[in-house]
Amino acid sequence: MTKIRIAFSKEDPVRWLSHLDTQKLFERALRRADIPLAFSEGFNPHPKIAFASALAVGVVSLSEYVDIELAAEVDPDVVGEKLQKAMPEGVRILGVTIIPHNAAALMAVINRADYRLRAALTAPVTEEHLAATVEKALQQTSWLVERDGKRGVSTKDIRAGVFRLQASLHDQMLLIETLVQTGSEGNVRPDEVLRVLMEQGNLPVDQESLRIIRVGLYIAKGDQLRSPMEEL
Amino acid sequence: MHLQKNTWQHTEQEISQLLEERILAQVTKPTRYTGGEFNQVRKNWDDVDVTMAFAFPDVYEVGMSHLGLRILYHLVNDQPRMAMERVFAPWTDMEAKMRQAGVPLFALESRKPLKDFDVLGFTLQYEMAYSNILNMLDLAGIPLEAGERDLTMPLVIAGGPCAMNPEPLAPFLDAVILGEGEEVLLEFLQTVADFRREQAEAQHTATGSVQPAGIRNTGTQPASTQPAGTGVYGDRLQAKRELLARLARIPGVYVPSFYEANYDAQGRFRELTPTHPDAPARILKRVVRDFDSAYFPEEPLVPYMQVVHDRIMLEVLRGCTRACRFCQAGSNYRPVRERSTERLLAQAEKLVQATGYDEIALTSLSTADHSCVSPLIRNLIAQNKDKKVGVSLPSLRVDAFSVDLAKEVQKVRKTGLTFAPEAGTQRLRDVINKGVTEEDLMNTVTSAFENGWSTIKLYFMIGLPTETEEDLEGIARLAEAVANRGSAILRQKGIKKGVKITVSTSSFVPKPQTPFQWEPQMARAELEAKQEWLKKRLRDRRIQYSWHDARLSFLEAIFAKGDRRLAAVLKRAWASGCSFDGWSDLFQFEKWQAAFEAEGINPDDYAYRPIAYDEPLPWEHLDIGVQRSYLIGEHEKALTATLTADCRTGSCSGCGVCSTLSVSNDLRGKKG
Numbered sequence: 001m002t003k004i005r006i007a008f009s010k011e012d013p014v015r016w017l018s019h020l021d022t023q024k025l026f027e028r029a030l031r032r033a034d035i036p037l038a039f040s041e042g043f044n045p046h047p048k049i050a051f052a053s054a055l056a057v058g059v060v061s062l063s064e065y066v067d068i069e070l071a072a073e074v075d076p077d078v079v080g081e082k083l084q085k086a087m088p089e090g091v092r093i094l095g096v097t098i099i100p101h102n103a104a105a106l107m108a109v110i111n112r113a114d115y116r117l118r119a120a121l122t123a124p125v126t127e128e129h130l131a132a133t134v135e136k137a138l139q140q141t142s143w144l145v146e147r148d149g150k151r152g153v154s155t156k157d158i159r160a161g162v163f164r165l166q167a168s169l170h171d172q173m174l175l176i177e178t179l180v181q182t183g184s185e186g187n188v189r190p191d192e193v194l195r196v197l198m199e200q201g202n203l204p205v206d207q208e209s210l211r212i213i214r215v216g217l218y219i220a221k222g223d224q225l226r227s228p229m230e231e232l
Numbered sequence: 233m234h235l236q237k238n239t240w241q242h243t244e245q246e247i248s249q250l251l252e253e254r255i256l257a258q259v260t261k262p263t264r265y266t267g268g269e270f271n272q273v274r275k276n277w278d279d280v281d282v283t284m285a286f287a288f289p290d291v292y293e294v295g296m297s298h299l300g301l302r303i304l305y306h307l308v309n310d311q312p313r314m315a316m317e318r319v320f321a322p323w324t325d326m327e328a329k330m331r332q333a334g335v336p337l338f339a340l341e342s343r344k345p346l347k348d349f350d351v352l353g354f355t356l357q358y359e360m361a362y363s364n365i366l367n368m369l370d371l372a373g374i375p376l377e378a379g380e381r382d383l384t385m386p387l388v389i390a391g392g393p394c395a396m397n398p399e400p401l402a403p404f405l406d407a408v409i410l411g412e413g414e415e416v417l418l419e420f421l422q423t424v425a426d427f428r429r430e431q432a433e434a435q436h437t438a439t440g441s442v443q444p445a446g447i448r449n450t451g452t453q454p455a456s457t458q459p460a461g462t463g464v465y466g467d468r469l470q471a472k473r474e475l476l477a478r479l480a481r482i483p484g485v486y487v488p489s490f491y492e493a494n495y496d497a498q499g500r501f502r503e504l505t506p507t508h509p510d511a512p513a514r515i516l517k518r519v520v521r522d523f524d525s526a527y528f529p530e531e532p533l534v535p536y537m538q539v540v541h542d543r544i545m546l547e548v549l550r551g552c553t554r555a556c557r558f559c560q561a562g563s564n565y566r567p568v569r570e571r572s573t574e575r576l577l578a579q580a581e582k583l584v585q586a587t588g589y590d591e592i593a594l595t596s597l598s599t600a601d602h603s604c605v606s607p608l609i610r611n612l613i614a615q616n617k618d619k620k621v622g623v624s625l626p627s628l629r630v631d632a633f634s635v636d637l638a639k640e641v642q643k644v645r646k647t648g649l650t651f652a653p654e655a656g657t658q659r660l661r662d663v664i665n666k667g668v669t670e671e672d673l674m675n676t677v678t679s680a681f682e683n684g685w686s687t688i689k690l691y692f693m694i695g696l697p698t699e700t701e702e703d704l705e706g707i708a709r710l711a712e713a714v715a716n717r718g719s720a721i722l723r724q725k726g727i728k729k730g731v732k733i734t735v736s737t738s739s740f741v742p743k744p745q746t747p748f749q750w751e752p753q754m755a756r757a758e759l760e761a762k763q764e765w766l767k768k769r770l771r772d773r774r775i776q777y778s779w780h781d782a783r784l785s786f787l788e789a790i791f792a793k794g795d796r797r798l799a800a801v802l803k804r805a806w807a808s809g810c811s812f813d814g815w816s817d818l819f820q821f822e823k824w825q826a827a828f829e830a831e832g833i834n835p836d837d838y839a840y841r842p843i844a845y846d847e848p849l850p851w852e853h854l855d856i857g858v859q860r861s862y863l864i865g866e867h868e869k870a871l872t873a874t875l876t877a878d879c880r881t882g883s884c885s886g887c888g889v890c891s892t893l894s895v896s897n898d899l900r901g902k903k904g
Binding site: 013024025027028039045057058087088089090208210 | 252253254256257258262263266267268269270272534536537538584585586587588589590619620621
């Protein structure tokens, strides 16, 4: 049995695919590319494909990861080429690597997500006000946000899950860069970070115009961020 | 809420930007509107002579499950100088966003507004999608009435099963294509392409213009800015009439505006007369003679989101000659033409490779009828086992053979099986010529229960001609007999799990071009009383009962057998807010009732009135090849519960299709 890890991007127009749609897309593309999949045992065999982390619908990602179990040995470069040809517009295969059988599941090890946000402002904001807002927010020890869940609305404190936050202005656009917690220990959503800033600084943001890009998923070890393609 | 034309002038770039930056993030299931699926074809419009948008008047996941769309989409796009794109009815949330932002209805591939296409073709799959057609035209900024559109607007055409009586839509359509589209659609589009080229050349010569831009609409010159009947606009109307005349000369193409409908003093349809020298008195439908070698796409679109039929659709045969008397498809798609096993296996192999789907559905009106179905299934399973690609059958006949097939394809998963006895007693099944006996059904379900199935769905119709209380009781009795048989077998096998029987009734809708076209529909109150009766009668805890909304069946009956006078009702109902009528939570029956009243049209006259054989019918100029004498004979046999044999195995029933259309049953298995 062989296990491979694939790094890929999810851009226009596939950024609109749900997590489930993305899973199906990979299953079908792998079959089109004639890559020898390993299947689960049992009544209803399914291919063994495990994604790193669900991505919200509409969010572009430049670094997604998936682990796949194969039934035969393969050349990772050949897999990458074949798979790229079997993919629709918007998915770029960024890398394929063989990983050990016992490599920890992506979902269990990935714990940092790096986001870029862009939203239009409906009224002018000064650089000074924005800088003060970020500073004020970062000084607080608690950021309470409300979240819609299966059991109704709950309140979460996301402050401890925000590791970096920078904001800037560009042509009436608010730009935010933030490194947040993701994975099994907890998830901070990038739009929640935006909402905290809006409340802290009374920022006049046109929320319908919000665009989000996930630029990186990482494994944090101490102060270091490592790529899932290196850290096996 | 309807559109202001002058604000709808967006280009594809502007539409794209609004979608990506504003709209898609705000709507449910955005992949309904993004396009970009694997195997999508996007052409450069500078390299083609004619463009068509295939319009499905329902949501994406319904439309993308339609095999006809996939066939025609790839067929047209395989022609180097033609382009076809797709458009579906936007769901209500998307429609609201589009109207708010002034985004006109656009095609998925290029995101160009529908107005920019040469041809906009709607498929008419069911009557209750008609309001969506008007809504889509409106959302596209295209005038509803054919007479209000010159050649700066697309030709709006239609095809599909309901095209066998498109009269309620006649004022809105420029042309209707009758029968199977594989050949005639290409002839149609080539005629449009040739005409446009000639026009462009003529204009070029006349004006000495250096830009032979033709008369394709660029979206910048709406017809309404020109004074009517004069100058360019008058020429354009004349040009359109000339184009329609050429199209009317193509066999299978019907141009409604070339005919005038007359009504008697009571407002009942009397006759339809041709008013144009190129309009034939009767239009004969088209049929594909050599189905085995007919075009079939081997690299079809693969949707992202889950669609209703999300699998490879392998079309194993076309047509059905079982001659069920209520069935419009049985009339429409005669005769039976099978594809050979060798071709199907080759197609399946390519389709698996090109789509990556893990399931192949054997699609047709009655797949178990294919004369080589057993070897086909065995070979398909063997061919695809290693890839873990399964085979499925979308519908089953009521016989043990079908259960054997189901067993073959579903070696492991035991989901429910569905059978359609259609009526509760032998007498009534004979009336409708459903060649199924109670013994057939009991043998079938016995085999199903013995082979591990415990859930059975049974489909029936209520309100069939000659139906009595005994027939209703028959439905309940059959369901109980099936449940009892299941319980006994499961007990015998020591299985603790209980049986589950679902009984579902639809209400009989008399359809045009069938032996029951002269029959009235049963009154709504009576149908509802029968549903209520069955609900009370089916108390058994193993049996679940579900039924169709009788009000919807009523409207379906009206529009199925309707004439041109209904166009005004449709338009009024749509204007008052009706759309997605087939979706129970959006269906607004009161608005339909109000529309009939306002137009002074009695709906009961269409649905409930028995029609005499000598009365003219609004669809009789549309010839599907089945003879009127055959339909009358079948209707009379129905009333005496006399059976007609399947002409594949029995003698010729004399329906007339083979001689009229120069075609014959084409079976691939050994004769006899």
